[in-house]
Amino acid sequence: MTTQKPESGDSRSDEVIAGEYVLGVLSAEDRRQVEARMATDRNFAAMVVRWQSNLASIDLAYEPVAPPPHVFAAIESRVFESPASTGRSASLWNSLSFWRSLAFASLAAVAVLGISMLELFSAGQGGKPLVAELQGQGNGLGLALVAQFDTGSGRLRVTPVAARQTEEKSLELWLIKGSDPAISLGVLPQSGEGEILVRPAVRSKITEGSTLAVSLEPLGGSPTGSATGPVIALGTTRR
Amino acid sequence: MADKEISALLGRVALADRDAFASLYRQTSPKLFGICVRILKDRGEAEEALQEVYVKIWYRADRFLAGEAAPMSWLAAIARNQAIDRLRARKPVANAIDEAYDLADPALDPERSAMIRSEGRRIEACLEELEADRAEAVRRAYVEGLSYQELAEIFAVPLNTMRTWLRRSLLKLRECMER
Numbered sequence: 379m380t381t382q383k384p385e386s387g388d389s390r391s392d393e394v395i396a397g398e399y400v401l402g403v404l405s406a407e408d409r410r411q412v413e414a415r416m417a418t419d420r421n422f423a424a425m426v427v428r429w430q431s432n433l434a435s436i437d438l439a440y441e442p443v444a445p446p447p448h449v450f451a452a453i454e455s456r457v458f459e460s461p462a463s464t465g466r467s468a469s470l471w472n473s474l475s476f477w478r479s480l481a482f483a484s485l486a487a488v489a490v491l492g493i494s495m496l497e498l499f500s501a502g503q504g505g506k507p508l509v510a511e512l513q514g515q516g517n518g519l520g521l522a523l524v525a526q527f528d529t530g531s532g533r534l535r536v537t538p539v540a541a542r543q544t545e546e547k548s549l550e551l552w553l554i555k556g557s558d559p560a561i562s563l564g565v566l567p568q569s570g571e572g573e574i575l576v577r578p579a580v581r582s583k584i585t586e587g588s589t590l591a592v593s594l595e596p597l598g599g600s601p602t603g604s605a606t607g608p609v610i611a612l613g614t615t616r617r
Numbered sequence: 618m619a620d621k622e623i624s625a626l627l628g629r630v631a632l633a634d635r636d637a638f639a640s641l642y643r644q645t646s647p648k649l650f651g652i653c654v655r656i657l658k659d660r661g662e663a664e665e666a667l668q669e670v671y672v673k674i675w676y677r678a679d680r681f682l683a684g685e686a687a688p689m690s691w692l693a694a695i696a697r698n699q700a701i702d703r704l705r706a707r708k709p710v711a712n713a714i715d716e717a718y719d720l721a722d723p724a725l726d727p728e729r730s731a732m733i734r735s736e737g738r739r740i741e742a743c744l745e746e747l748e749a750d751r752a753e754a755v756r757r758a759y760v761e762g763l764s765y766q767e768l769a770e771i772f773a774v775p776l777n778t779m780r781t782w783l784r785r786s787l788l789k790l791r792e793c794m795e796r
Contacts, residue, residue, distance in 0.1 A: 390788060393787065393788065393791050394784045394787050394788060395714060397787035397790070397791070398713065398783070398784070398787070400694075400759075401755065401758045401759050401783070401787075402656075402697065402701040402758060402759065402762040402763075403713070403758050403763070403764055403765050403768070403783065404705075404710075404712075404713055404714070405705060405709065405710045405711060405712045405713065405764075406702065406705040406706055406709060407712050408712050408713055408714045409701075409702065409705065411714060412714075427686070430686070430690065430694050431686060431687070431690060432740050432790070432794055433740055433759055434687065434689075434690035434693065434694070435739060435740050435741060436740065436756060436759050436760060437648075437652075437689070437690065437693045439756070439760045440648060440651040440652045440655055440693075440760070441651050441655075442647035442648045442650070442651045443647060443650045443651040443654050444646075444647050444650070445646050445647070445650040445664060445667055446664065449646075449650075449664050449667055449668060450639070450642055450646070450671075452668050453642070453667075453668050453671045453672060453675075456668065456672050457638070457671075457672055457675045458635065552632055554632055554633055554634075557633075557634070557635035557636070558634075559629065559634050559636065559637070560629065560632040560633075560634060589633065591631075591632050593628065593631070593632070602625055604625060604628065604629050604632075604634070604637075605628040605629060605631065605632050606624060606625050606628045607628060609628075609631040609632055609678075609679040612679075
């Protein structure tokens with residue numbers, strides 16, 4: 379601020395800047411500066427979020443206006459006609475070595491790795507299992523999972539590489555096929571690792587290119603049958 | 618338009634559910650378009666902004682954390698930010714954050730982040746504690762996306778006076794909300 383020359387890091391000045399940002403009075407350059415700081419300074423970002431929620435009741439002043447129909451058509455063509463951004467290009471072999479390097483951190487994880495690799499190789503005779511790496515979506519929840527689906531036995535194994543989920547929540551696994559509503563594959567055990575026996579009716583739907591996603595749900599899984607919490611990991615299956 | 622329903626739709630949108638996206642659009646676009654129209658004061662620009670808003674919602678739905686923000690407020694913030702960015706690009710305004718002010722420094726008090734909670738007092742009650750013209754300036758800045766310069770002209774005060782008004786008002790509001 380020009381008038382008060384506060385010391386840097388002064389939380390009163392920070393509050394003012396965060397508030398000015400949410401009010402919208404700042405210049406484009408100042409807005410980018412604030413957003414850059416939000417990305418690196420959690421406390422400052424929290425101030426912005428708080429102003430947003432504090433001032434949100436003024437939103438009542440906005441009268442709804444129906445947009446013309448062609449706007450949604452334009453949005454749909456922009457969103458759905460762009461190539462899927464969820465596919466990941468890293469090879470399975472790369473993902474396993476990445477996984478193994480992380481697994482050394484814990485003996486238990488090494489054991490899990492051993493079992494998984496054994497299954498992976500033995501499955502080679504009856505057809506390779508489908509594998510998907512599921513990565514967090516940059517929401518700070520920090521979770522990466524490796525999912526393997528054995529087509530023959532219908533066993534879907536999900537192993538977390540790193541999980542920091544809150545205890546009173548459940549992780550629910552979903553199958554996404556194109557634009558169909560997501561199908562719940564089941565709730566992961568609270569230990570954060572384990573297998574789900576996929577319902578026979580759904581097994582044939584897990585094919586190469588299917589998307590698997592994990593959402594954070596109330597304990598025991600989504601009460602509605604569709605995901606209610608944030609998606610914390612997403613990945614595409616491949617051979 | 619229950620919050621719970623919007624939250625559930627956002628959850629499905631995060632899972633790339635197109636029907637949920639269409640349904641979310643049907644339920645929320647009049648409000649978000651109203652925001653774009655009010656700030657941009659131009660239908661054509663508002664329509665373009667609304668497109669940007671929903672493209673962002675499609676890609677960012679997974680960042681919505683139910684319980685941490687009200688879903689409608691979260692959506693409205695995306696719309697306001699988009700409209701204000703477009704407005705500032707069209708009509709640049711003077712920078713207000715002092716160059717000498719080091720934005721890169723981490724905030725002093727690490728406890729502050731723990732203070733995010735729903736404040737007991739509503740902003741309306743706190744706005745009433747401000748002088749009437751200052752409360753009006755805060756409200757109009759927020760609703761219309763006005764710059765300091767525009768506010769100074771509307772309220773017929775020098776630019777620096779308007780800056781002081783709003784900054785002091787923000788500190789008073791902060792103090793009032795925490796009381």
